Amino acid sequence: MTNDNSQSVAILGAGAWGTALANLAAANGHQVRVWSRWGEETLEAVLEDAQIILSAISMKGVRDVAAQVKSLPVSPETIFVTATKGLEPETTCTPSQIWQSAFPDNAVVVLSGPNLSKEIEMELPAATVVASNIFTAAQAVQLVFSSNRFRVYTNPDPVGVELGGTLKNVIAIAAGVCDGLQLGTNAKAGLVTRGLTEMVRIGNFWGAKTETFYGLSGLGDLLATCNSPLSRNYQVGYQLAAGKTLEEVLSHLQGTAEGVNTCRVLMQRARQQNIPVPITEQVDRLLQGKITPQQALDELMLRDIKPEYHFEDGN
Structure with missing residues (x-):
């Protein structure tokens, strides 16, 4: 497919998610180069003249790779896209905060949604969100990845979009x-609904907008991840319930279950800021x-009974 508005796209991370995103951009006629720390090509070669740099590496590698990219020539016009879900243990920073601090003058866009990479690989229909404080940057990224099987929406709340996915x-x-x-459908519906309430509560503390969590990157991603055996985080919980230890579960898991690390970091931050997070706890x-x-x-069932909402304070 030829594309008159072809962009040069560098994808950092050759895991399932990075590969799926690379294929989407390539199918739209963009020039795509993929970098992996185990690959043949150098980071410098992959980044050369890149108009969009998308990071799909796991959380633990983000700061290190951002520092490597910073040591190379990058145009101030280049748009950074982060597609990593997680929080940095030492700082509780999100991936976009790490990229933005490394590149304060560049636009940073967050890409997040109910996107199980295996289904995208199979070319099943999906939707996602790209969010930035700079609308034109989100729009440019939207054009690169949108297709008749991957619908991309823009959003002006990058913090909320990023936290929803995390x-x-x-x-x-x-x-x-x-x-x-095997607790049944009622129990799970209750859990997921109260889980969304908890996500909104935490997000509001961090400056995210409530309505973002009712969109694709919040509720959408929550539904996908809580209902699919393809989700690594779901698998962690499922196998713990079957009596396996966390070490056993993680040693057999393909890829990273970011929720394990996120949970620990989140508890640290919730304690500091006194945010009630009963499910996370x-x-x-x-x-x-x-x-x-x-x-x-x-523990969750025996908590004090209370109103579902406090209307007077907007919660």
């Missing part, structure tokens, strides 16, 4: 536990081996 991984672990214990205790899946459930 926080739902913790709730997905809880959903996996729920299914693993039980997932954290479960991951640390302090309680069994059944005990985690009992």
